[in-house]
Amino acid sequence: MxxxxxxxxxxxxxxxxxxxxxxxxxxxxxxxxxxxxxxxxxxxxxxxxxxxxxxxxxxxxxxxxxxxxxxxxxxxxxxxxxxxxxxxxxxxxxxxxxxxxxxxxxxxxxxxxxxxxxxxxxxxxxxxxxxxxxxxxxxxxxxxxxxxxxxxxxxxxxxxxxxxxxxxxxxxxxxxxxxLAPVAEPAVASEAPRGDYLFSVGSALPHKNLAGVLAAYRAYRQLSERPLPLVICGAPDTGEPFVTSVRGLGEQALQAHYRGAAAFVFLSRAEGFGFPPLEAMQHGVPVVCSDIPALREVTQGKALLVNPDDSRQAAEALLRATTPGEARERLREEGQVTAAQYxxxxxxxxxxxxxxxxxxx
Structure with a gap:
């Protein structure tokens, strides 16, 4: 053949x-x-x-x-x-x-x-x-x-x-x-931002729902006593305070951004699979993502699933994902086990x- x-x-x-x-x-x-x-x-x-x-x-x-x-x-x-x-x-x-x-x-x-x-x-x-x-x-x-x-x-x-x-x-x-490619140990010093931050991967395309991510982040800042800044990879500059857009990251730098994040947020409206949440889970990063069929399937319930158009619900999930404790550690551990299956x-x-x-x- x-x-x-x-x-x-x-x-x-x-x-x-x-x-x-x-x-x-x-x-x-x-x-x-x-x-x-x-x-x-x-x-x-x-x-x-x-x-x-x-x-x-x-x-x-x-x-x-x-x-x-x-x-x-x-x-x-x-x-x-x-x-x-x-x-x-x-x-x-x-x-x-x-x-x-x-x-x-x-x-x-x-x-x-x-x-x-x-x-x-x-x-x-x-x-x-x-x-x-x-x-x-x-x-x-x-x-x-x-x-x-x-x-x-x-x-x-x-x-x-x-x-x-x-x-x-x-x-x-x-x-x-x-x-998923196996996670490799970083060969050089981390290329991720210093300090704790939230991370997202997206674009200006409508199905990636950048507006929903920004709305959820604004709601999160109102709920949190010590809100973290947000870094978005792949999206144009939003002009939002405390939000940094980065583009053109190489694979090593992208993985460093995943690795250093306190939590990952992904509020897409349509996906066939959904690499970004699983890539974050590989690194033991708690994930907040859309409750849509593909993401529900591939994350196997080991992410915090939310309505992508409900900014309050997403903000509350981000707060849970970043609050130290048993629930956050369970998300980290179960996420890594899930990602290892792919x-x-x-x-x-x-x-x-x-x-x-x-x-x-």
């Missing part, structure tokens, strides 16, 4: 979801542990991302389809004809996409990973977010991919329910949770099983 692993449209710095990019990296690395003469991997990529997907086995190789990140016309051609040609050129019998969109492949077998249907949430809740051809691609392309793929992998039971509700797809759907080698093994079974059907 030869599998075409499609990362042609993925790149660290060109507007793709960093979460999907990291997923593809970790999964390609993990799948190589299962590579053999009976299971060969062909990575379809471009010159700009070749170094991000190192080959570590003689049973994997790279098919460089372009010299650099593809432009719009190249991406369209890839979906219409290029992917099919790459399958024939490489001799692959099975197409695999970690991104969720499905190009035209004729009668070739396919497995795709649909992380979430947040783009369809935007089409309903914020229709102005997508315009023209992009709106069509989201509404038609994503739904069509969900319906046409031979096998569909998704990253949470919550996403599987959403896929069934929005596209009608219920058969040949596999729930395989993401993994490993990339487990994820890769389950994806390998789906790929192998699909090829043998």
């Amino acid at each position: 030869k599998v075409l692993f499609d990362v042609f449209e993925l790149d660290r710095g060109h507007g793709n979801s960093l979460g999907i990019f990291r997923y593809a990296q970790e999964l390609f690395q993990g799948l190589q542990a299962h590579a053999s003469p009976e299971f060969e991997l062909v990575l379809a990529g471009h010159g700009g991302n070749a170094a991000d997907f190192p080959v570590t086995t003689p049973h994997a190789r790279v098919l460089q389809v372009a010299d650099h990140y593809p432009r719009h016309a190249q991406r369209l051609r890839w979906r219409v004809l290029g992917a099919r040609q790459a399958m024939a050129r490489s001799g692959a019998q099975l197409y695999f996409s970690p991104k969720g969109f499905l190009p035209w492949l004729g009668a070739r077998r396919s497995v795709i990973v649909v992380h979430d249907l947040i783009p369809l949430w935007y089409a309903e809740a914020h229709p102005q977010h997508f315009r023209g051809p992009q709106r069509w691609l989201v509404n038609h392309g994503l739904r069509t991919a969900c319906r046409r793929a031979d096998e569909l992998i998704t990253i949470s039971a919550a996403s599987a329910v959403d896929i069934a509700r929005r596209t009608g797809r219920t058969r040949h759907v596999h729930v395989i949770h993401n993994g 490993r990339w080698e487990h994820c890769a093994r389950q994806v390998f099983d789906v790929l192998r079974a699909t090829a043998l059907r």
Whole structure:
């Protein structure tokens, strides 16, 4: 069996979801542990991302389809004809996409990973977010991919329910949770702020609910006798007093910010999985996060779950998370135990099983 692993449209710095990019990296690395003469991997990529997907086995190789990140016309051609040609050129019998969109492949077998249907949430809740051809691609392309793929992998039971509700797809759907990289000891002095602080990861995108985080923080300051400052990674400068926005953190600096936090707050309105709360839990940091299906599932009840639009409830949870005592220590310990269950080698093994079974059907 030869599998075409499609990362042609993925790149660290060109507007793709960093979460999907990291997923593809970790999964390609993990799948190589299962590579053999009976299971060969062909990575379809471009010159700009070749170094991000190192080959570590003689049973994997790279098919460089372009010299650099593809432009719009190249991406369209890839979906219409290029992917099919790459399958024939490489001799692959099975197409695999970690991104969720499905190009035209004729009668070739396919497995795709649909992380979430947040783009369809935007089409309903914020229709102005997508315009023209992009709106069509989201509404038609994503739904069509969900319906046409031979096998569909998704990253949470919550996403599987959403896929069934929005596209009608219920058969040949596999729930395989993401993994987390092991926490490494810091190699240099901490790059986190000095002193105690609250930490959050987000952006200005509506589903990340930055306004809700700020409202909860203002309510927390009114409740606490000694309120801590808030540091937000990834969001633009808010202009709020006692709030610091940081952007462009490297992986080591980001992990240092998690490690040094007194508590972590994440009030997203829509998620397919939710890396940030689990990354905080890895470091023994108490988590306050939205009571939405995906976060409820992956945190397994070991976070303080709140209504993302109830600032008072979130503020009270932050106060509990930062108050020394048995309850806070239990959150720290149980959070670390929960996060330790998510490993990339487990994820890769389950994806390998789906790929192998699909090829043998």
